[in-house]
Amino acid sequence: MDRRAIFFISILFIYSVCIASIELKITMSSDEQSKKLVQDVSSSIFSLAPENVRVVIEMDGMARTVNEKVDVEERLIMSFFATYDATKNVYSANWSESERIVYSCTYSPKEERPYREFVRECAHYPLERAALRLLSKNRFKKYLRVTYHPSVDEYTSFSPDGKLFAFITDRLGGNRNVALLNLMEGTIRVLPVHGSSEYFPKFSPDSSRIAFQGSLHGFWNIYVMPIDDHAKNIVLISSGSAPAYAPAWFDANTLVYIQDTEGGNAMIRATLTRRRSRVNIEGFDMVFSPTVHAGTIYFVGLKEANFGIYALTPEGNVVCVEDSFYNEHDPAVSPDGRYLAYSCNALGYYAIWIKDLQTGEKWCLTEELKQDAFYPSFSPNGQIVAFSASEGFFEPDIWFVRFFKPSDSGVRSSPPSTGSPQR
Template sequence: MRRFIIAFLLFCFFVCGLSGVQLKIEFKSSADTKILVEDVSKVISSLLPEKTYLEITLDGSNLLATGDSTQIDTVYELTFIATYDATQNKYNASWYDQTQLAYSCSYSPKDQRPYSDFVRECAHYPLEKVSLWLLKNDQFEKYLRITYHPSVDEYGSFSPDGKYFAFITDRLSGNRNIALLDLQAGKITVLPVAGSSEYFPRFSPDGKRLLFQGSLHGFWNIYVMPLENYSKNIVLISAGNNPAYNPCWYDDGTVLYVQDSEYGNRLLLSTIAKKRKQIEIPYPFEMVFSPTVYKDTIYFVGLKESDFGIYALTSDGTVTVVENTVFNEHDPAISPDGRYLAYSCNITGYYTIWVKDLFTQEKWCITQDIPHDAFYPVFSPDGKVVAFSVYEGNFEPDIWFVRFRPVSSTLQAESVPRSSRAPCH
C-alpha cells in the first residue's frame, strides 16, 4: 500500500502539472477612482499567466477569485491604492508590497498618452512580479510573457552564464535604455545613459561587458560598457559621421557592426582598441543587416532586389544561402551548438519566429499560437529557451519566452556541415 501511495503521488506531481503562485490583491478606491480600479483589475485578470491564481478584494469586499489554489508555492499580497486630485485633474496610483511602496504612477487627461496606457502601467507591476517568479522557478509550460509594461520592450540578449537577460525599454522617462533582468533574482534594473537612446544590447563572451548601438554623440554609434560602473566607462567603437548599427561580438576583443556608406552600407570589424577593417562580401547585396557569429562563420541578412534573406559568410570568403524564400527572413540567431537557426519570417501574412535545423533542413514555427508579429529571437545559453519580442495590435512590444523543443531527429552536430547550405550564384 505504501508503495502504491508513493507512486500515486509521483504520478500526480508529473501529470497534474507545475506548482504555481498566488496574487492576493486588495484594491482601495473612492467614488472618483472606482472605474480606474475596475479597469486595472480587468486587465490583470485577462492577462494573468498560467499557473497564477488570483484573489481580488475591493474596498473590503471579495470581488474575484480565479483558478485552483491547491498547488500554491508562493503567495504575494499586494495593495493597490488609487486617488484623484481634482485641483490638478490627476490620478495617482500606488502599489504596496506588504507595507512597502513598490511602484507608483500618475495620469491626467491632459497627458499625451492614452488612458489605456495608464491602466496597463498600473496593471504591469503584479503581472511582471508573478511572471518573473514563474520564470525564476521554471514553472511554465510552453510560452511565458515576461514584460507587461506599456513601454517598448525588445532586442533581447542572454549573458553567457545565463544569469542575466538584457533588453531595451523606454519605461524610464520615455527614453530607450538597456534593462537588465536578473534571471535568478527575478528583478529588472534599468541602466540609463544620459543624453542617449540605446538599441541591440549584446553581452560579451566573458559576460562582463555590454555592446550596444547608442546615440550618445548625436547619431547612431557603437559602444561598449562594463556592467559595473557602466556610465563612467563607456567606450566609443565606431568612427565617422555615418550611422552605425546592428552590433554583435566576433570574439571577446572584437566586435562586428554595420555602417551606412555612400552606396548603401558595409560590414565592419573593430577591436576594442578601435582597429577597424571592412569585411568583404563577394556576393553583391544592396544592403546587409543583423550580423551574428558562430565560430568563424558570420550569418547576416542580405537585401537583394527587394528580397531579404539570410546568408552565411565562411572563413574562406564564401557566401552561402542559409534561408531565402519568396518571403522575407530577418533576425538570424544561432543556437549554442550551431545546429539551429532561429529567425523571423512573414510567411503566415505576419511575422512569426521560425527555427531551421541546419543539419536536416527541417523548418517549423515556434510562435504559431501567438497571432501577432514576433521579431528578434535569441537562444538561451543552454539552448532550452528562445526569447523574442511580440507586437500585439496597437500596443508596444513585450518580451516573451518559449521553450525550445526540436522536432527534428536527435542526431547531434557540433557544427553545421557546409553541404547543408547552398552557394550563392
C-alpha cells in the same frame, strides 16, 4: 561560471518540470472618482494573468478569483490604491507590499498617451512580479510572457554565463535604455545612459560587458560598456559621422557591426582598441543584423527588395541559409551551431521560426500566439528562445518559449508555399 549559475541553468531550462502556481492576493481601493480606474486595472490583470497564476482581488468588500483550481505553492500579497486630484486633473496610483510603496504612476487626461496605456502601466506591476517569479523558479510550461509594461521591450540577449538577460526598454522616462533581467533572482534593473538612446544590446563572451548601438554623440554609434559602473566607462568603437548599428561580438576582443555608406551600407570589423576594417561581402544591395558563431557571420542580405539570411564563412565564402518569399530577418544561432532562429511572415504575421542547419527542416515556435514576433535569441544551453512580441495596440513585450522540435509536439514543420508578403 560559478556553481550557483551552473545549477540555475540546469534547472531553469529543463522542459519536463513540475508546474506549480503562484497566487497574487491583491487588495484594491480608491476614492470615489477613481473607481472606474480600479475596475479597469483589475480587469486587465484578470485577462492577462498567466495560466498558472491564481489571482484573488478584493475590492469593495467582495473577492473575485481567476485560475481558481491551480495548486498554490507561493503567495504574493500586495495592495493597490488610486486617487484623483481634481485641481490638477491627475490620477495617482500606488502599489504596496509589506506596507511599503513599491511602484507609483500618474496620469492626466490632458496627456497624449491613451488612457489604456495608463491602465496597463498600473496592471503591469503584479503581472510582471508574478512572471519573474515563475521564471526564476522555472514554473512555466511552453510560453512565458516576461514583461507587461506598456513601454517598448525588445531586442533580446542572454549572457553566456546564464545569469543575466538584456533587452531594451523605454519604461524609464520614455528613453530607450538597456535593462538587465537577473535570471536567478527574477528582478529587472535599468541601466540609464544620460543623453543617449540604446538599441541592440549584446553580451561579451565573458559576460562582463555589453555592446550596443547608442546616440551618446548625437548620432548612431557602436559602444561597449561594462555592466558594473556602466555609465562611467563607455567606450566608443565606431568612427565617422555615418550611422552605425546592430553590433555583434566576433570574439572576446572584436565586434562586427553595420555602418551606412554613400552607396548603401557595409559590415565593419573593429577591435576594442578601435582598429577597423571593412568586411568583404559582395552581391547585396544592403546587409543587416550580423550574428556570429564559430567564426561564421550570419546576416540579413537585401537583394532587389527581397530579404534573406546568409552566412559568411571563415574562408570568405557567402552561403545562402534561408531565402524565400517571406523576408527572413533577425538571425540567431543556437550555442551548438545546429539551429537558426529567425523571424518571417510565412503565416501572414511575423513569427519565430527554426531551421535545422543539418537537415534543412523548418518549423514555427510561436504560431499559437498570433502576434508579430521578432528578435529571437537562444539561452546558453539552447533550451529557451527569447523574443519580443506585440499585442494589439501595445508596444512589444518580452516572451520566452521552450525550444522544441516538430517531433515533440506535431507542430507545422514547413511554411506555406504560396504568397509573397513584404515587411
